[in-house]
Amino acid sequence: MCESHAVDASEHYRQLLQLGREEFLASAAPAALVRYRKESDELPSYTGVRTLTLDEDSQEQGSRGEYITEETMPFGKELPQSVELEVYPLSKKPGASFPDRITIGRTSNNDVVIADTSVSRLHAYIKRSGTGWVVADAGPKNGSYVGGVRLEPRKEQVLPSRVELRIGDVDVTFYVAADLFAALGGT
Numbered sequence: 001m002c003e004s005h006a007v008d009a010s011e012h013y014r015q016l017l018q019l020g021r022e023e024f025l026a027s028a029a030p031a032a033l034v035r036y037r038k039e040s041d042e043l044p045s046y047t048g049v050r051t052l053t054l055d056e057d058s059q060e061q062g063s064r065g066e067y068i069t070e071e072t073m074p075f076g077k078e079l080p081q082s083v084e085l086e087v088y089p090l091s092k093k094p095g096a097s098f099p100d101r102i103t104i105g106r107t108s109n110n111d112v113v114i115a116d117t118s119v120s121r122l123h124a125y126i127k128r129s130g131t132g133w134v135v136a137d138a139g140p141k142n143g144s145y146v147g148g149v150r151l152e153p154r155k156e157q158v159l160p161s162r163v164e165l166r167i168g169d170v171d172v173t174f175y176v177a178a179d180l181f182a183a184l185g186g187t
Contacts, residue, residue, distance in 0.1 A: 035172045
């Protein structure tokens with residue numbers, strides 16, 4: 001799934017939201033990664049994007065000296081028009097490798113494609129484990145983080161819903177479908 005497919009999926013999820021909870025849960029992937037981005041005039045022109053998260057407020061300085069601001073998006077509120085929502089459904093591509101896991105990386109052969117130079121060709125994977133989900137870092141240079149804690153390469157860790165996951169320099173939030181419905185403002 002490339003960046004434009006993430007935008008298409010976002011529009012699809014916004015439309016599903018209008019149909020109500022039962023239709024949303026029946027039609028949505030069982031889980032998804034969500035990235036909230038906002039254009040900002042406050043950052044230097046070479047960055048131009050702020051990543052918004054649902055779970056924490058912080059301001060940090062990036063590797064090039066730019067300030068990256070993360071803001072909290074309230075649950076149950078309508079997203080502002082200036083926010084770009086990217087939804088990456090966690091589902092297998094037909095015929096993709098590793099049938100038991102959903103691969104995440106920069107190249108098109110992954111199930112979830114995040115087109116960012118900080119994301120490795122095969123960066124991480126997510127899979128169901130019993131009634132929950134787990135994530136594992138595939139050993140990339142830029143690493144993966146769950147809730148701010150760096151993952152050990154190739155060691156699976158439980159992935160709770162609504163936790164922030166960092167893939168390279170990209171922050172996304174992991175949601176099971178029911179929690180995503182609530183986070184997007186469904187009632």
